[in-house]
Amino acid sequence: MLNHPIGRLRIIAFIEGMSYLVLLAIAMPLKYFLDIPQAVKIVGSLHGLLFVLYVLAVIHVTFAHRWTVLKVLFAMLAAFIPFGNFVLDSRLLKNSR
Structure with a gap:
């Protein structure tokens, strides 16, 4: 899971969401x-650091998997909505199967 950009994004998104x-x-x-x-x-400081890691993970996945602008916007919006990262995680998991 850590060897794949989406796997890293899922882990960081979960921790950032928590x-x-x-x-x-x-x-x-x-x-x-x-x-x-x-x-x-x-x-708040810890969350800020995790948010920066989340943004970097989204950027990495964007280039590695050629995400559309809509997917990137959805991923960024998910970080600002409580439980949004968990919705993103379920979509990433569903799309990876």
């Missing part, structure tokens, strides 16, 4: 309801 959910569901409530801003600082 970090986004942790940021929204855990770190943000800790910051705003319990006044613990460090949670967002730590999780």
Whole structure:
């Protein structure tokens, strides 16, 4: 799975999607309801790094598999919607079979 660009994208997308959910569901409530801003600082920084890796993985797959502009836009949009990366993963898995 790690030897293939789509396999790497699926793994990075899953981890990035999980970090986004942790940021929204855990770190943000800790910051705003319990006044613990460090949670967002730590999780947000990690999520930012994972997002950069995600973008690089999308770029790699775009050139390796000659993705259309529509596929690239869908992959980038998926990163901004909660659970979007998991929808992307299911589509990538379905298309790889």
